[in-house]
Amino acid sequence: MTHPSVEQVWEWLGTLPDPEIPVITLIDLGIIRGVTWEGDTLVVTVTPTYSGCPATSMINMDIEALLREKGIENLELRRQLSPAWTTDWMTDEARAKLEEYGIAPPQPAGGPSRCPRCGGTHLEKLSQFGSTPCKAQWRCQDCLEPFEYFKCI
Amino acid sequence: MAEVDNTALLQFLLRTGDNTLILGHRVSEWCGHAPILEEDIALANTALDLIGQTQLWLGYAAEVQGMGKSADDLAFLRDVWDFRNVLLVELPNGDFGQTLMRQFLFDAWHSIMLPRLAKGTDERVREIAQKAVKEVSYHVERSADTVVGLGDGTEESHARMQAALDYLYPYVGELFESDEVDAAMVDAGIAPDPASLRDEYDALVGRVMEKATLTVPDGSFAHKGGRTGRMHTEHLGHLVSSMQWLQRAYPGSEW
Numbered sequence: 001m002t003h004p005s006v007e008q009v010w011e012w013l014g015t016l017p018d019p020e021i022p023v024i025t026l027i028d029l030g031i032i033r034g035v036t037w038e039g040d041t042l043v044v045t046v047t048p049t050y051s052g053c054p055a056t057s058m059i060n061m062d063i064e065a066l067l068r069e070k071g072i073e074n075l076e077l078r079r080q081l082s083p084a085w086t087t088d089w090m091t092d093e094a095r096a097k098l099e100e101y102g103i104a105p106p107q108p109a110g111g112p113s114r115c116p117r118c119g120g121t122h123l124e125k126l127s128q129f130g131s132t133p134c135k136a137q138w139r140c141q142d143c144l145e146p147f148e149y150f151k152c153i
Numbered sequence: 154m155a156e157v158d159n160t161a162l163l164q165f166l167l168r169t170g171d172n173t174l175i176l177g178h179r180v181s182e183w184c185g186h187a188p189i190l191e192e193d194i195a196l197a198n199t200a201l202d203l204i205g206q207t208q209l210w211l212g213y214a215a216e217v218q219g220m221g222k223s224a225d226d227l228a229f230l231r232d233v234w235d236f237r238n239v240l241l242v243e244l245p246n247g248d249f250g251q252t253l254m255r256q257f258l259f260d261a262w263h264s265i266m267l268p269r270l271a272k273g274t275d276e277r278v279r280e281i282a283q284k285a286v287k288e289v290s291y292h293v294e295r296s297a298d299t300v301v302g303l304g305d306g307t308e309e310s311h312a313r314m315q316a317a318l319d320y321l322y323p324y325v326g327e328l329f330e331s332d333e334v335d336a337a338m339v340d341a342g343i344a345p346d347p348a349s350l351r352d353e354y355d356a357l358v359g360r361v362m363e364k365a366t367l368t369v370p371d372g373s374f375a376h377k378g379g380r381t382g383r384m385h386t387e388h389l390g391h392l393v394s395s396m397q398w399l400q401r402a403y404p405g406s407e408w
């Protein structure tokens with residue numbers, strides 16, 4: 001029996017959106033760390049964004065449902081903690097998609113570089129925490145709109 | 154480096170995981186009750202991070218214990234005497250200021266302890282600590298800011314924050330207690346001697362309290378007994394009965 005190739009599996013996984021921010025994919029987010037065959041078992045390695053992120057179990061369910069539908073019978077989802085997930089693994093494409101969606105992408109400086117709505121640069125932090133563990137709340141003083149910032153970790 | 158004894162490692166992991174479990178549960182009690190929406194969300198996020206870390210710590214503890222249990226079993230099926238958290242984290246929330254003062258006193262310690270664990274000799278402890286330290290750097294930044302904002306705020310908020318500090322400070326000393334479990338962790342290179350973190354902690358707390366115009370109480374008296382399991386406060390029993398209510402009413406029920 002021949003297995004679907006690892007490249008094929010990556011291609012399938014590339015269609016899975018993040019459950020909280022559906023404009024980016026799980027691969028864009030950088031949380032799928034590996035796909036390998038170990039004998040007859042397909043091993044997909046996933047790293048959590050935040051240790052208590054409630055989306056983690058949904059992400060695992062989405063991956064499993066997709067791969068079962070593609071006919072994978074022996075599947076193991078492996079949790080990898082180390083190296084810990086960092087926003088550095090997010091692709092440039094994902095950063096652009098986030099901004100277009102209205103979420104300021106993570107910046108090494110620790111805060112957003114511009115308002116995702118008007119491009120204004122007069123910004124203030126409202127709260128270190130937002131609607132999900134990975135986001136903070138900011139406000140633009142140019143257009144006065146609040147917006148979310150994807151925290152850099 | 155000494156080979157680590159599993160009994161000591163288990164105790165160490167229970168202490169670490171019970172701190173985050175009990176504090177996470179306490180903080181979650183604010184969900185839907187905080188003074189403003191942003192603070193409600195911030196508290197819920199902090200609680201979520203702590204519970205997530207608990208899952209990792211107690212998951213590893215259950216493996217080391219080797220009795221086929223899970224992190225959930227340890228959280229929901231142990232009785233109050235078996236918890237190994239420090240007394241500080243089981244104290245009632247009090248008002249918002251007291252909750253944030255407790256959070257800062259814990260976060261400050263957590264932010265100093267975790268980077269040490271992240272460099273230790275036990276791979277699993279290292280991995281969990283490396284993950285947790287990123288989250289805790291946000292916790293301590295926020296709790297310190299809030300302590301400063303409320304301490305150096307109005308007359309009313311200042312008085313409440315000073316009262317919170319006076320009440321909570323005698324519970325800080327337990328974080329720096331050492332016993333044979335800690336000695337075994339030091340010998341194995343897994344964790345530092347808690348006592349060795351005190352100077353750095355005092356410096357950090359001192360800086361923040363100065364900015365907050367609050368006075369750190371004198372005296373070295375410390376309430377203790379939680380991390381050794383010798384004696385908890387009466388508050389833990391109430392917390393556990395609420396946290397474990399479902400498993401006690403419907404044993405073995407699952408999602």
Ligand SMILES: [Zn+2]
Nearest residue numbers: 115118140143
């Ligand atoms: Zn704007």
